[in-house]
Structure formats: structure tokens, C-alpha cells
Amino acid sequence: MTARYEPLRTRLTACAPGDVAISAISFAEIALGSEQGRPPLPEVLEAFLAAIPLVPFDESAARAYSKLPFRRARFDRLLAAHALSLDVVVITNNEGDFADVPGLRIENWTR
Structure with a gap:
């Protein structure tokens, strides 16, 4: 993980097991990229899961x-709906992608 994402690493490390989860929607988006040769490598994705x-x-x-x-x-709309249905916060560094979703709580942990 690059220095750009060090704040994210710090926040994740401070979380207790079970405090953070990944939506099946986010996983699908990341897995698609991985299959197309973008990071992360498939074995890194499996370790994350x-x-x-x-x-x-x-x-x-x-x-x-x-x-x-x-x-x-x-993908963003599906993820937003998933978070709303669970009443959870979306962690993203692309806040603008979700800005128009009423009632959605978002946090940027990369700052």
C-alpha cells in the first residue's frame, strides 16, 4: 500500500474484528478489475477476504x-443501496460518486 493510503491502513488497523466488512458489490467490482489485470492480484484479494x-x-x-x-x-448505486439497507457507512475515497444519494453516510479514510 502506498503512502497515499497510509491513513486508510491506520484506520483499518484500529478496527476490531467484525467492525469492517466488504459488500458483495464492492468485491465484484474489485474482482472484475483483478481478472482484467488491475490490482490487487487475485491472491491478495483472497487474503483480504x-x-x-x-x-x-x-x-x-x-x-x-x-x-x-x-x-x-x-456498481456505486448498488453499493449505496446495500449500505442504506444495512444502515452502515460507505468508506470511499470517491465521495462525489455518492453525494447525491439521500441518507447515505460516507467517510473518506484516505485523508
């Missing part, structure tokens, strides 16, 4: 998705 629980996208999330304003970034 061994340490961070994966949260399935369920009916509640699908219903929340159907109510969101449309934007081209469907």
Missing part, C-alpha cells in the same frame, strides 16, 4: 436500489 467478512447483497438491498436516483455508475 480471509480477513474481512463479505456481506451478501439481499432482497432488502435490491429494494433500496430500485428507489435510488439513476446514474451511470451502477
